[in-house]
Amino acid sequence: MKLKNIIRTSVILSIAFFSLSTFVYAAPYQVEQLPDKTVYNDFVVGPGKYQVELKPGQSKVVNVIVSNRLGKDKAFQIQVEDFKGSRDPLKPVILLDGERGPYSLKDYLKFGSTTFMVNHAERVTIPVTVSIPSDAQPGGLYGSVIISTVTTAQEQVLEGESSAGANPIVTRIGSLFFIKIAGDVKEDLVLKDFSLADHAWLLSGGSVSFQLLYENNGTVHENPYGFIRVKNMFGSEIAKIEVEPWFLLPDSTRLREVAWETPFLFGRYVATADIAKGYGGEKDLATVAFWVLPWKIIGLVFIVIVVIVLAVRWIASKFTISFKK
Numbered sequence: 001m002k003l004k005n006i007i008r009t010s011v012i013l014s015i016a017f018f019s020l021s022t023f024v025y026a027a028p029y030q031v032e033q034l035p036d037k038t039v040y041n042d043f044v045v046g047p048g049k050y051q052v053e054l055k056p057g058q059s060k061v062v063n064v065i066v067s068n069r070l071g072k073d074k075a076f077q078i079q080v081e082d083f084k085g086s087r088d089p090l091k092p093v094i095l096l097d098g099e100r101g102p103y104s105l106k107d108y109l110k111f112g113s114t115t116f117m118v119n120h121a122e123r124v125t126i127p128v129t130v131s132i133p134s135d136a137q138p139g140g141l142y143g144s145v146i147i148s149t150v151t152t153a154q155e156q157v158l159e160g161e162s163s164a165g166a167n168p169i170v171t172r173i174g175s176l177f178f179i180k181i182a183g184d185v186k187e188d189l190v191l192k193d194f195s196l197a198d199h200a201w202l203l204s205g206g207s208v209s210f211q212l213l214y215e216n217n218g219t220v221h222e223n224p225y226g227f228i229r230v231k232n233m234f235g236s237e238i239a240k241i242e243v244e245p246w247f248l249l250p251d252s253t254r255l256r257e258v259a260w261e262t263p264f265l266f267g268r269y270v271a272t273a274d275i276a277k278g279y280g281g282e283k284d285l286a287t288v289a290f291w292v293l294p295w296k297i298i299g300l301v302f303i304v305i306v307v308i309v310l311a312v313r314w315i316a317s318k319f320t321i322s323f324k325k
Contacts, residue, residue, distance in 0.1 A: 030125040037121040039071035045147045051178035057134035067123040077148050080109050085252025092254050105143030138183025140220040144174040178221050188217040194273045194286035205294040208260040216248040226275035233268045265292035
């Protein structure tokens with residue numbers, strides 16, 4: 001029995017040692033210490049989004065940075081997945097797992113080792129090379145570099161878990177790559193709707209939420225941006241709200257909400273969306289009118305007026321004013 005336990009322990013330790021050494025020595029990536037050693041129980045991957053225009057035959061190196069703030073040393077894995085857009089306005093990106101997307105970038109992203117170890121409070125810089133073939137057609141290519149953590153065999157042993165039948169816990173964070181191949185591309189971005197949230201036209205106060213619905217029928221992603229200008233009932237501009245750039249993939253529809261926080265509004269307002277379709281100069285202009293009637297304030301004023309009127313009438317009924325002849 002003792003011999004069996006010794007053999008079992010030796011096998012487990014050998015597996016743990018082998019797995020650990022594989023992860024430790026597999027990645028020749030640059031390692032740096034984080035200035036903040038606080039435990040946040042998470043890890044960070046950046047940049048979250050990377051976009052660039054390349055010509056056929058060109059290459060570019062992008063650094064993906066992984067920071068470990070988990071409070072313990074952790075093994076990571078890196079892989080590439082394609083993604084695509086969606087006609088569902090609330091789902092801007094759909095990761096395709098092992099499937100090849102309609103604008104696949106999977107074959108054009110290269111990096112070193114697929115597994116590596118990062119100690120707590122360290123960050124690793126992973127050079128990712130984007131290489132576009134010389135015969136690539138003009139348009140967009142889209143892929144994601146996925147960084148994931150996996151509970152390895154040695155971690156299960158150290159935590160006293162049985163490796164048999166145990167499902168590893170995996171956390172994934174992706175860095176999205178938007179590559180535009182220069183040339184004759186189709187750009188077809190359409191503003192489908194500009195309105196208040198839920199198409200409201202009467203509000204009782206508080207923040208105002210605008211929504212922009214765009215549709216991209218082109219072959220490249222677009223980055224609309226601009227302003228929403230608000231005028232009051234007298235025609236004076238009282239607000240200029242920035243709409244920061246957001247992306248729309250080809251063959252997709254996306255809803256963008258923009259909140260306007262203001263302390264007090266009363267009356268009729270007109271909002272104008274002044275949105276640049278991208279960086280080519282074309283713009284979309286659309287307007288929406290709405291009313292703001294703060295019912296609580298109006299109700300309070302009404303009650304005060306009623307009380308004052310009733311008080312005046314009561315006073316008038318109790319006193320008689322007479323004039324001497």
